[in-house]
Each structure stands twice: as C-alpha cells, then as structure tokens.
Amino acid sequence: MATDDKADDIHEVERKTYDIHAVEQKWQDYWLRDNTFHANDDSPKPKFYVLDMFPYPSGAGLHVGHPEGYTATDIVSRYKWMNGFEVLHPMGWDSFGLPAEQYALQTGVPPAITTKKNIDNFRRQIRMLGLAYDWDREVATTDPGYYRWTQWIFLQLFKNGLAYQTEIPVNWCPALGTVLADEEVTADGTSERGNYPVERRPMRQWMLRITAYADRLLADLDGLDWPEPIKEMQRNWIGRSEGAEVDFAVEGVADTLKIFTTRPDTLFGVTYMVLAPEHPLVARITTPAQAEAVRSYVTTASRLNDQSRTDATREKSGVFTGAYAINPVNGARVPIWVADYVLISYGTGAIMAVPAHDQRDFEFAKAFDLPIIEVVSPDATPRGVGETALTIEGVAVNSGAYDGLTTAQFKSRIAADLEARGIGKLAVKYRLRDWVFSRQRYWGEPFPLIHKADGSIVAVPEAELPLMLPEVGSYQVAGNGESPLATIEDWVSVKDPATGEEVGRRETHTMPQWAGSCWYFLRYIDPKNSDRLIDPAKESKWMPVDLYVGGAEHAVLHLLYSRFWHKFLYDQGVVHTLEPFQKLVNQGLILGEDGQKMSKSRGNVVNPDDVVAKFGADAMRVYEMFMGPLEVVKPWNTQGIVGCRRFLDRIYRMCEGPLSEDPAPLALRRTLHQTIRKVTQGIEAMRFNTAIAQMMILVNEAAKDPVRYREVSQTLVLLVSPWAPHVGEELWERLGHAPSIVKASWPTFDPDLCIEDEIKVIFQVNGKLRDDAMVPRDTSDEELERLAFESDKVLRHLEGRPVRKVIVVRNRLVNIVN
RNA sequence: GCCUGGGUGGCGAAACGGUAGACGCAGGGGACUUAAAAUCCCCCGAUCGCAGGAUCAUGUGGGUUCGAAACCCACCCCAGGCACCA
CATH class of the missing domain: 3.40.50.620 (HUPs)
Structure with a gap:
C-alpha cells in the first residue's frame, strides 16, 4: 500500500512538469524512424566499437541488472558520437540455451517459437529504455544465417x-x-x-x-x-607450471613410468610412486597377489564424481600394486601405488611422491606408514621430519653429489643431467583442459x-x-x-x-551455448554477409572492440573461449587482431531491496517495466548510474529514484520560460566549467556517479539565481543527455535546435575558469584543524604563515609552547607543530 | 586452505597523503497554500555545552608521517573466484 501511495505522488509530479511517457515515446519513435544510431561503414570519422554482452532472452524479460551495463555503454556511445566518432553499438541475442528446451519438454511449444516471443519482448524493453543501438545489425545465434558461420x-x-x-x-x-x-x-x-x-x-x-x-x-x-x-x-585457470618429466624404470617390466614434477630437486626424497586409477599402466604392472584389491579400488574410484574426487579435505585412500619402480638418481627401489588423489587429466597421470616436501604425499605416507626422507632444508642443516611437509625452497640435503645446491641450482643441474641420460627433460604443464x-x-x-x-x-x-x-x-x-x-x-x-x-x-550432438557467443561481435560488423563470415575491409575498420561491458560471471569461460576462437580466426586470416576485446569493464550485480541477490523465489525482483511506468526511462537510467561505481555490487532502492526524477525535473524547469542571453555571473560560470570538466573526465573514466553529483551541484547553484542563462541551461542539457537522452532531445529541440542532440558537439571547458581565485586555507596546530581563512590563490608561503600566526584560535592552541616546525602547503594549509 | 576485491552517518555513497561524510534518499523544522500535493529555504555522524567551542569518530590492534579512510605489519568480518593440478 505504502508504495502505491508513492506511485500516486509521482504521477502528480508528471502533471506538474511534463508528460514523461509522451516525450519518451516521441523520441524513441524518432530514433527508429531517423535511424539515428546507424554506424556507417564508409564514414571518414574515427571509429569506436562499444559492446555489451548480449543477453539470453529468457521468458522473464529484463531485470534491472541488464540496463546497468547497457546504460553505461549507452552513455559512452552517445558521448563518443558527440565527440565526432563513428560509433558501433549493436545488440543481439544469445538465443540457444536450455530453458527454451525445458519449456518445450513441459509444454510442447517449439523452442524456436518461445525464443522469438522472448526476443520480441527483450527488444521492446530495450527500446523502452532509450538505448542507442544500431538495429540494422541485430543478430541472433539461433538464426540459420548466423549459425551457418558458427558451423x-x-x-x-x-x-x-x-x-x-x-x-x-x-x-x-x-x-x-x-x-x-x-x-x-x-x-x-x-x-x-x-x-x-x-x-x-x-x-x-x-x-x-x-x-x-x-x-x-x-x-x-x-x-x-x-x-x-x-x-x-x-591466469589461474590456465595454470601454467614449469617442471620436469622424469622416466622411472619399472622392475621386471619393459614399460617406463613417466611422471611430471615441479620439484625435480627432491628426487632423492622419493619414497613411493602413485598412478591415477585410470592410468593405463595400472593393469600391466599390478602383481597377481594385488590384482583383486587394485581392481576393487579402481572401480570404487570410477563411481565418484569429479567434485568428491577432488575434495582436498577427504582422507587419503589408495592401494599397493605390488610393483616397484627404480629411482634413476640413486637406484632406490620404491613401491608403486594407485590413489585417487592423482588425477589422470593432469600432467602424466602419475607422480613421484616426496612426502617430506609435499603435503598430500605427507598425508598419504602417514596414512599408509610409508617412509619419509628429508631432502630440503632452509639452511643446509637437516632438521628432521615434522608434523607437516616442508614445501619451501631451500638447500639440498641427503641428495648425494647435489647436497648444498639451492633449489633453483639443483633444478637446472638435474634437468641437464637427466636429459643427458635420455630419461628426463624440462616440461611445462597447464591446468587448462580441452x-x-x-x-x-x-x-x-x-x-x-x-x-x-x-x-x-x-x-x-x-x-x-x-x-x-x-x-x-x-x-x-x-x-x-x-x-x-x-x-x-x-x-x-x-x-x-x-x-x-x-x-x-x-552427428546428433549439438554445440554448447558458448559457441554462438564466441564470435558474435564479429557478425555485428557484417551481419548480412552471405558469402563469408565477415568482410575483411569491414573487419579491419571496426576491430578490435574498444570497450566491452558485462558481468563478472563470464570472467573465465566466455572470455577465454572467445579469445581462443579469435586467435584461431587470426591464424586463419579471418581477423587482423590477436585479441578481440581491448578494454573490459565488469558491472557489479544489482541486489534486491533486501540486499539479497534478486530471484523469483525470494520475490525481490525489480521489473524495469514497472520502474519506467512510474518514473520514466531517463530517471531509471540516471538512478542506475547514480547508485554507486559501476563495478560495485549494490542494492536497489526504489525510493532513491525519486531524487533522480527531481533532478531531471529541475533541469526541465531551467529550460522553461525566457532564457537570458547574457553571460552568467562569474561564480556560476566557474561552476559550469568545473562541471563540464568533471562530467567529461567522469565519462572517460566511467565514473558516472560522481559526474551526476557534479551536475546536481550545478543545478542547485543555478537555481539560486532567479535568471536562467542560456549559457548554463543549454550546456547542462548537452551534459546530461547521455544519461537522460529523452529529456536531452526534448529540451534541445525546445531550445531551438534540430534533432538529434547526438549530432551536437560535446561542450568544452576553459581550464583557467575552473580554477578558483579565492581559496580557503586551513590552519592546523599539531595536525588538528583550528581555523581557516579565505586567501587569494597562490598566496605566498610567508604570507600564509603570517596569517596563521595572526589567528587567535591558532595562538590559543599553541599554549605558549615554542614552535618546532611550520609546514606550509600552498593553496591548502598551514600546520604548526610545537 | 589459496588468490582477488571490500569494510566510512539511519541508507546509497564522496574524498591528488592535507577541512572525513560532496551528491542523493530517509528524517526534522520553516515558507507558500483554505488545506494537501508539488515547489522553495534551513538543519541533519556521536558525546558534552545556553553558546563560543571542545572531545571522539572511516572493522580491530600496532607502525610510518608535521598530517593517514588512503601507505606498511598483524588480526577480524563480508563478497567473488579457485580448490588434492604434483
């Protein structure tokens, strides 16, 4: 009930100011009709490619999280248009995916039908927000004309x-x-x-x-x-690690056992070997006496899923194969075990175990009562085996001729020695899997x-x-x-x-959803080409993407897969850049009003349709950018939009009635130029929240003067238009200009005007603020010091003690230490 | 456990090592109004004080500095990612 009352209040506002929905509809129609945001391939202007992560068009429609990133890129796009760039800002649909198929299972409605309906709804909502997309370039991954090229x-x-x-x-x-x-x-x-x-x-x-x-x-x-x-x-996902591959002979068998280790300097500490349960050597080397135990263990291991297999907190398990390997550095005979803590999918699927210096091997050795030999010490003095493995780098001990070498020296020496004997070499392994x-x-x-x-x-x-x-x-x-x-x-x-x-x-398998999203940004550049994936001339004009904005949940998979395909396409000569996305920004999640992640089950989902109906698209856009820094997670607060709505209404009123063509008073002009500077720098740095705050300061100050100056009002309309494009276009037209406002030039500031000529300088005693004074800019250090010592408040806090030091920072402060 | 971020009023947040809390919301007071809404103005971290003012305050404890929300060390809490990768 309470929120309904608020909504009525807002409708009251509308009548008093202007018809928000009529104005927003008017300009959305205009942009479509005029094709205002069409990116011209033949333009001589410098290009700028701004990309949003395209959405999966779900049945639920947009939530308020989508427009956050979209508004950010929209502001940058409009700003770049106004700065003379040819901007490519497209939108499309990542429309293959499980939900449509599950819906089909339940209802029998073909996914193609559901998908089309959902796309239509998403497109409607996105247009409702006044986002400046080039709709001529819309793509959907489910379109045969698109997936032809995925294939x-x-x-x-x-x-x-x-x-x-x-x-x-x-x-x-x-x-x-x-x-x-x-x-x-x-x-x-x-x-x-x-x-x-x-x-x-x-x-x-x-x-x-x-x-x-x-x-x-x-x-x-x-x-x-x-x-x-x-x-x-x-980097962590790719997980590069440098080490060595070493061949161990297996006693009584022709096969060699190849292991990978990052610590070849601990070879003298090997007391057993471990094979992954799936290792092909397991069946060949197991002795008849151990065959039954090994087979049973391998079967049990195969039943476990990856999650429980790789749970590090599980107790170590394993079984002895009955076979022995020969340590190539000292001829020691070490037992070969099978254990599921060794993964077949990494390295060679087999390890040499050094329990003294590897925690996992240590735990295993303790569990099965295997020997533990110390071979690394921090200071060349053996200190005995403790309660945990010592995984540090240090100096070799108990290592024969290698004793006394540091870990690094040992590693390079042993690699050379093994290579000379043809039983080992340096190797690099990656955690990344196919x-x-x-x-x-x-x-x-x-x-x-x-x-x-x-x-x-x-x-x-x-x-x-x-x-x-x-x-x-x-x-x-x-x-x-x-x-x-x-x-x-x-x-x-x-x-x-x-x-x-x-x-x-x-083949009856199909490709995963990632496939279509790996390259969609290329198809926007040449969406209707039926001869090739992309025209090379267009590709070289627009690529790479200058700014890519999306959620951090795609930090690894989508962005890594996409980079992989792009590098492959580079090798094929299809694209000319090694990387697709030059600059990436992650927007932070918007939480529900209760501070929890928005979800249907929690009932805290905010629907943009409702917000736009109550406050208008412009107010919603401004609010989403005003909430806080783009990258940060932040809770939604519907009440907070009220302030943004008021802000836009005040700008509207600043443009009503007769405008003075006289220059604004100096103080106001100064704030105006400071605002141009702050907003310009704010967009460049994508710090949208503080840019809005500065525009609010300008509005507050301008309102104090009963005269409305064109100089101020008109500039403010230009500055706010990337955030509030409907208000921007409407006022720009009312101020006597032809649409569209994106064709107008971004305002410039006079740096000299931005600098105050009267500055408040503070006086501190022992670092504590005691007084302040207004002084002309660049007043000399001597003069500032003199003024400080004139202050009664300062003198009182000196309490007659001798002055030990005076720090003067020009245009800022005087600090007296006593 | 490891790797990242991050802890600032009632709330969202600002702050080149230099007046902590800009801007907005909520709250309080006032003007206008027959009244309400809208609009406009003022106040708004805590404590003490009639006041001038003083003291405390940016997760906790230390440190560096004339001066720290910011830099360093240790710890606590929250969020995200990875998690037996040899």
Missing part, C-alpha cells in the same frame, strides 16, 4: 585438427535419461532437477583443443586493458559432420551450410544419452541422392 568456424577447427572425439566420463542420470552439466549436479551427486542419482559414465564427446593455445592465451593477457582480478582469474564441446540436446547448433560406415568422419561441404536444425516431434531425450536429434531417422540418415543408399549418419 563454418567449427569446420575450420575440425579441418585443422583442433576438434576431436574422445570418450570421457560425464554426468549421466539414468532416471532422466540424459547427460547433465556439472552445474546441474548437486554436491551430493544427485540431479538438481528431480534429485535422481547421477553417475560417472564414459561417453563419446567432441572436444576442442584449447590447450594448444594455452601459452598464447596466457601471454597475451598482459597487453589487455582489463580489470587485474579478471586477468588473474584467467573444452568439452558437445551436448546431447536439441536446442543448439548441429555439428556439420557425417559418420561414414567405415568409421571415418567427414565434413558437410561448406556450400551446404547451414546444416539446419530440423523440427522434431518430441523434445524428449533419446534415453540412451543421445540428443532428441537421434530420433529423427530421416535427418540422421544421409542418402545418396542418385541411389537412395545410406552413405552415412549425421
């Missing part, structure tokens, strides 16, 4: 050996008859939907060899203007691949792209882990047109 890129990856099939363990849910993503599996190993048991089951998957680009993905981060934490997250690129779903891009009867896989000819996603009768999964596509025999079976004989069967 084309995949084919190039395939042809270059960067796409391959493999059997990997996936989350298989027998009850649902489908494969689940990790996010769809709960911590206790059941499905999020329905709570059915989920098991690990090896299944055929398509993989992309992103690891082949690991070094470049890491190295090229350095040159990017991205938030440092995001770069750091990507990308599981297939999904057993309907609503995604089909793979343009055909499996032939002889087991070979051939690409669909490029001329036949797009390979259309067929309509399907039922969205139920096939039940055997294949996608619904597998049930459409007509589509799956590829027949020779002449003979009618089956020549092959189509």
Whole structure:
C-alpha cells in the first residue's frame, strides 16, 4: 500500500512538469524512424566499437541488472558520437540455451517459437529504455544465417585438427535419461532437477583443443586493458607450471613410468610412486597377489564424481600394486601405488611422491606408514621430519653429489643431467583442459559432420551450410544419452541422392551455448554477409572492440573461449587482431531491496517495466548510474529514484520560460566549467556517479539565481543527455535546435575558469584543524604563515609552547607543530 | 586452505597523503497554500555545552608521517573466484 501511495505522488509530479511517457515515446519513435544510431561503414570519422554482452532472452524479460551495463555503454556511445566518432553499438541475442528446451519438454511449444516471443519482448524493453543501438545489425545465434558461420568456424577447427572425439566420463542420470552439466549436479551427486542419482559414465564427446593455445592465451593477457582480478582469474585457470618429466624404470617390466614434477630437486626424497586409477599402466604392472584389491579400488574410484574426487579435505585412500619402480638418481627401489588423489587429466597421470616436501604425499605416507626422507632444508642443516611437509625452497640435503645446491641450482643441474641420460627433460604443464564441446540436446547448433560406415568422419561441404536444425516431434531425450536429434531417422540418415543408399549418419550432438557467443561481435560488423563470415575491409575498420561491458560471471569461460576462437580466426586470416576485446569493464550485480541477490523465489525482483511506468526511462537510467561505481555490487532502492526524477525535473524547469542571453555571473560560470570538466573526465573514466553529483551541484547553484542563462541551461542539457537522452532531445529541440542532440558537439571547458581565485586555507596546530581563512590563490608561503600566526584560535592552541616546525602547503594549509 | 576485491552517518555513497561524510534518499523544522500535493529555504555522524567551542569518530590492534579512510605489519568480518593440478 505504502508504495502505491508513492506511485500516486509521482504521477502528480508528471502533471506538474511534463508528460514523461509522451516525450519518451516521441523520441524513441524518432530514433527508429531517423535511424539515428546507424554506424556507417564508409564514414571518414574515427571509429569506436562499444559492446555489451548480449543477453539470453529468457521468458522473464529484463531485470534491472541488464540496463546497468547497457546504460553505461549507452552513455559512452552517445558521448563518443558527440565527440565526432563513428560509433558501433549493436545488440543481439544469445538465443540457444536450455530453458527454451525445458519449456518445450513441459509444454510442447517449439523452442524456436518461445525464443522469438522472448526476443520480441527483450527488444521492446530495450527500446523502452532509450538505448542507442544500431538495429540494422541485430543478430541472433539461433538464426540459420548466423549459425551457418558458427558451423563454418567449427569446420575450420575440425579441418585443422583442433576438434576431436574422445570418450570421457560425464554426468549421466539414468532416471532422466540424459547427460547433465556439472552445474546441474548437486554436491551430493544427485540431479538438481528431480534429485535422481547421477553417475560417472564414459561417453563419446567432441572436444576442442584449447590447450594448444594455452601459452598464447596466457601471454597475451598482459597487453589487455582489463580489470587485474579478471586477468588473474584467467591466469589461474590456465595454470601454467614449469617442471620436469622424469622416466622411472619399472622392475621386471619393459614399460617406463613417466611422471611430471615441479620439484625435480627432491628426487632423492622419493619414497613411493602413485598412478591415477585410470592410468593405463595400472593393469600391466599390478602383481597377481594385488590384482583383486587394485581392481576393487579402481572401480570404487570410477563411481565418484569429479567434485568428491577432488575434495582436498577427504582422507587419503589408495592401494599397493605390488610393483616397484627404480629411482634413476640413486637406484632406490620404491613401491608403486594407485590413489585417487592423482588425477589422470593432469600432467602424466602419475607422480613421484616426496612426502617430506609435499603435503598430500605427507598425508598419504602417514596414512599408509610409508617412509619419509628429508631432502630440503632452509639452511643446509637437516632438521628432521615434522608434523607437516616442508614445501619451501631451500638447500639440498641427503641428495648425494647435489647436497648444498639451492633449489633453483639443483633444478637446472638435474634437468641437464637427466636429459643427458635420455630419461628426463624440462616440461611445462597447464591446468587448462580441452573444452568439452558437445551436448546431447536439441536446442543448439548441429555439428556439420557425417559418420561414414567405415568409421571415418567427414565434413558437410561448406556450400551446404547451414546444416539446419530440423523440427522434431518430441523434445524428449533419446534415453540412451543421445540428443532428441537421434530420433529423427530421416535427418540422421544421409542418402545418396542418385541411389537412395545410406552413405552415412549425421552427428546428433549439438554445440554448447558458448559457441554462438564466441564470435558474435564479429557478425555485428557484417551481419548480412552471405558469402563469408565477415568482410575483411569491414573487419579491419571496426576491430578490435574498444570497450566491452558485462558481468563478472563470464570472467573465465566466455572470455577465454572467445579469445581462443579469435586467435584461431587470426591464424586463419579471418581477423587482423590477436585479441578481440581491448578494454573490459565488469558491472557489479544489482541486489534486491533486501540486499539479497534478486530471484523469483525470494520475490525481490525489480521489473524495469514497472520502474519506467512510474518514473520514466531517463530517471531509471540516471538512478542506475547514480547508485554507486559501476563495478560495485549494490542494492536497489526504489525510493532513491525519486531524487533522480527531481533532478531531471529541475533541469526541465531551467529550460522553461525566457532564457537570458547574457553571460552568467562569474561564480556560476566557474561552476559550469568545473562541471563540464568533471562530467567529461567522469565519462572517460566511467565514473558516472560522481559526474551526476557534479551536475546536481550545478543545478542547485543555478537555481539560486532567479535568471536562467542560456549559457548554463543549454550546456547542462548537452551534459546530461547521455544519461537522460529523452529529456536531452526534448529540451534541445525546445531550445531551438534540430534533432538529434547526438549530432551536437560535446561542450568544452576553459581550464583557467575552473580554477578558483579565492581559496580557503586551513590552519592546523599539531595536525588538528583550528581555523581557516579565505586567501587569494597562490598566496605566498610567508604570507600564509603570517596569517596563521595572526589567528587567535591558532595562538590559543599553541599554549605558549615554542614552535618546532611550520609546514606550509600552498593553496591548502598551514600546520604548526610545537 | 589459496588468490582477488571490500569494510566510512539511519541508507546509497564522496574524498591528488592535507577541512572525513560532496551528491542523493530517509528524517526534522520553516515558507507558500483554505488545506494537501508539488515547489522553495534551513538543519541533519556521536558525546558534552545556553553558546563560543571542545572531545571522539572511516572493522580491530600496532607502525610510518608535521598530517593517514588512503601507505606498511598483524588480526577480524563480508563478497567473488579457485580448490588434492604434483
């Protein structure tokens, strides 16, 4: 009830000032009709490419979090237009995805229909906010004209050996008859939907060899203007580590056991070896006596999902194979174990265990009563084994001829020695894994691949792209882990047109949602090209993206996948920049009024439709930018918009009635120029909140003068127009100018005028404020000191003690220390 | 556990190492009005004081400095990310 009363109050405001909704509608219609924000490929002006992370068009429509980033880029776009740039600011739809498919399962409505409806709603809402997009360049990843090129890129990856099939363990849910993503599996190993048991089951998957680009993905981060934490997250995700590969002979077997270690300097401390349960050597080296125990352990390990497998707090488990390895540095005979704390997917899937200097090995050795040998000491003196592993770098002990070497010296010496003997070499490993690129779903891009009867896989000819996603009768999964596509025999079976004989069967997996979002920013540049992905001339005009704004939740996956594809396209000569996104900014989440994350279940979701209906799009835009710094997480407060609405109304009134053509009084002009400076710098630095505060200061000051000066009012309209474009256009027109205001020039400031000529200087005694005085700018140090000692308040606080020191900072303060 | 951010009034927040709390919300008082709304003006960190003013205050404890919200060390709390990666 209380909020309804507030809403009525606001409608009262509207009648008093102007018809907000009529004005907003008028200008939205104008922009569409005039195609105001069309980016001209042939423009001689310098380009500026501003990109938003395009949304998944969900059934729920926009929430107030979307417009935050969109408004930020919109302000920058409009500002750049006004500064003489040709701005590319497009919008589109990341429209493949699970929700539409799940909705289809429940209702039978095809995802294509649902998706179109949702896109229409998103487009309506985005236009309602007055965002300056070039609608001629709209793209949707579900459009065959778009995914044709997603498929084309995949084919190039395939042809270059960067796409391959493999059997990997996936989350298989027998009850649902489908494969689940990790996010769809709960911590206790059941499905999020329905709570059915989920098991690990090896299944055929398509993989992309992103690891082949690991070094470049890491190295090229350095040159990017991205938030440092995001770069750091990507570095950690890639996880480069330098070490050595060492071959251990296995007693009585021809096979060698290859391990990776970052601490080859601890080779003398090896007391056992560990193989991952999936390691191929396990079956070959296990002795008959241990066979049953090993088989049982391996089976148990295979049942655990990745989450519990990699839970570091679990107690160590493992089993002895009965086999022994020979340490190449000292000939020591060490037992080979199998344990699930070693992962098959990292390094060589096998380790040498040095319990004295690795915490995991230490815990394992304690659990199974294995020996622990100290080989590193901080100061060359052995100090015995303690209660934890000593993982520091230091000086070698108990290491034969290597004793006394520092860790770094040891590492380079041993690498050379092992290499000379042909049993080891320096090696670099990455934590990054290849990308599981297939999904057993309907609503995604089909793979343009055909499996032939002889087991070979051939690409669909490029001329036949797009390979259309067929309509399907039922969205139920096939039940055997294949996608619904597998049930459409007509589509799956590829027949020779002449003979009618089956020549092959189509791949029924589809691509993940990430695929379409990996390259959409390229298609905006040349959205209707049916001959190629992008015209090279246009590509070289617009790329790279100058500013990319979106949520930090995409810090790793989307941004890493996208960079990978971009580097591949660079290698293919499709694009001319090594990196797609020069500058990246993450907007912070907007929380509900209760300070909690907005969610339907909490009932704290704020709908932009309601906000715009009550306050108008301009007030909402200003408020979202006024709430605080863009990057910060902040709670929504509907009451707070009132102040922004008032601010816009006051600007409106400043432009009503007769305007004086006289120059404004000096003090007001000074504030005006300070405001131009602050707002200009604020947009450049994307500090939108303090820029608004400064405009409010100007409005407050201007209102004190009964005369309305054109100089002030008109400049203010220009300054505020990127935030409040409808008010901007309307007032610009009322002030006698032709639309659009983005074609007007951004105001400039006079730096001399920004400087005050009377300055308040403070007087401190022992660092505490005691008095102040107004003085002309650049008053000399001597004069300032003299004035300070004239102050009664200062003298009182000196309390007659002798002055020890006087610090004078010109135009700022005098501090007297006694 | 590790890596990032971040803790400032009732609330959202400002503050090149130099007057802490700009600007806005909420709150209080006043003007206008028959009345209300809108609008306009004033006050608004805490404590003490009639007041001039004083003292305290930016998560906690130390330190550097003439001077610290800001820089350094230790700790506590919150958010995000990673988590047996050899």
